[in-house]
Amino acid sequence: MTPESILKNPPKVLKQSLRKKYFSEGFLFLENMMDKSMLRRLHLKIGQAIEESRVLKSSNKKFDLEPDHSNELPRLRRLTQPVEYYKIFWEFAKSSIITDIAEDLLGPDIMFHHSKLNFKWCSGGEEVKWHQDMPFWPHTNDSVLTIGLYIDDVSTEMGPLGVIPRSHLGPIFDHYNQEGTWTGAISPKRRKSLNLQDAVYLEGEAGSITIHHCRTIHGSKPNTHPDQYRPLLLNTFSSADALPITINPTPSRYDRYIVRGRPSLNVHMEPYNGKLPPDWSKGYTSIFALQQKDL
Numbered sequence: 001m002t003p004e005s006i007l008k009n010p011p012k013v014l015k016q017s018l019r020k021k022y023f024s025e026g027f028l029f030l031e032n033m034m035d036k037s038m039l040r041r042l043h044l045k046i047g048q049a050i051e052e053s054r055v056l057k058s059s060n061k062k063f064d065l066e067p068d069h070s071n072e073l074p075r076l077r078r079l080t081q082p083v084e085y086y087k088i089f090w091e092f093a094k095s096s097i098i099t100d101i102a103e104d105l106l107g108p109d110i111m112f113h114h115s116k117l118n119f120k121w122c123s124g125g126e127e128v129k130w131h132q133d134m135p136f137w138p139h140t141n142d143s144v145l146t147i148g149l150y151i152d153d154v155s156t157e158m159g160p161l162g163v164i165p166r167s168h169l170g171p172i173f174d175h176y177n178q179e180g181t182w183t184g185a186i187s188p189k190r191r192k193s194l195n196l197q198d199a200v201y202l203e204g205e206a207g208s209i210t211i212h213h214c215r216t217i218h219g220s221k222p223n224t225h226p227d228q229y230r231p232l233l234l235n236t237f238s239s240a241d242a243l244p245i246t247i248n249p250t251p252s253r254y255d256r257y258i259v260r261g262r263p264s265l266n267v268h269m270e271p272y273n274g275k276l277p278p279d280w281s282k283g284y285t286s287i288f289a290l291q292q293k294d295l
C-alpha cells in the first residue's frame with residue numbers, strides 16, 4: 001500500500017499527525033502505550049530464556065551468543081524468533097496494541113514476517129552498524145516496518161536504537177563489501193554520504209515503542225552499562241500486498257501469518273533498486289555475527 005492510501009483509513013490508535021510524521025521521518029518513538037502486566041510477563045520469560053542458555057557452548061538456531069558466553073556469566077546477543085519458542089511472544093506480536101499501531105501505518109491487512117529479541121549485553125554488548133532492513137529481506141514494495149519494545153529502561157550508555165531521519169526517502173544501499181561479500185552493514189566508504197550528524201537515539205523507559213521503516217538507516221552503539229543488558233524486542237510486519245521476494249532468513253511457523261485483516265489478492269509491485277541478499281536457505285546466523293566479522 002502507499003502512504004496516501006493508508007492515511008485515508010481512519011486511525012486506530014495514532015494521531016493523524018503521528019502517522020504523517022512516520023511517513024515523512026521514517027520512524028516513530030512512542031512512550032507510555034504499553035500494558036505493564038504484559039511487560040512483566042515478557043520480562044519473566046526472558047529471565048527463563050537466559051537461564052536456559054547457560055549450558056550452551058555455542059550459538060544455535062535459537063540463541064545467538066557472544067564468544068565469551070558461559071554458564072556463570074551468560075552473554076547473549078539475540079534470541080531468534082522468540083515467537084517460535086514461547087507463547088507469550090506470539091501473544092504480544094498479535095496483541096491489539098501492536099496490530100493497531102501496525103494498521104495505522106500499514107493499512108488494514110497485515111502480514112507477519114519475523115521477530116527477534118536483541119539483548120546487547122552489559123559491559124560491551126556489541127554495536128549494530130548502520131544498515132537498512134530492506135536489503136536483508138526485500139519485498140515487492142516498501143510498506144514494511146519493524147516495531148520494537150524496550151523491555152527495560154534504556155539510557156544512552158546502553159546503546160539505544162539510533163535512526164537517521166528521512167533516510168528511508170533515499171537510496172537502498174549496498175550491504176556487500178568491495179569483494180562482493182555480504183557484510184550486513186553500509187560500508188565505511190559509503191557511510192560518508194550519510195547524514196550521521198542527524199542521527200536520533202531513542203532512549204526511553206521500559207514499555208517504550210520504536211518503529212522504523214524498512215528503508216530507514218539505523219544502528220546502535222555498544223552497551224557500556226556495567227551491569228544492565230538492553231533487551232529490545234523487534235517484530236516485523238508488512239502490508240499484506242507487500243510480498244517477500246527472497247527467503248526469510250529466520251523463518252518461523254508464523255511466516256506470512258495474517259495478523260490483521262485478510263490476505264491480499266493483489267500484489268503491489270514497485271521497482272527494487274538494490275542488490276539481493278545471499279541465499280539464506282543455506283543458513284543465517286544473525287546481524288551481530290555477520291557484522292562482527294568486520295569484512
Ligand SMILES: O=C(O)CCC(=O)C(=O)O
Pocket residue numbers: 118120128133159160161162218219220232287
Ligand atoms: O538491536 C539494535 O539496536 C538494532 C537491531 C537491528 O537493527 C536489527 O537487528 O536489524
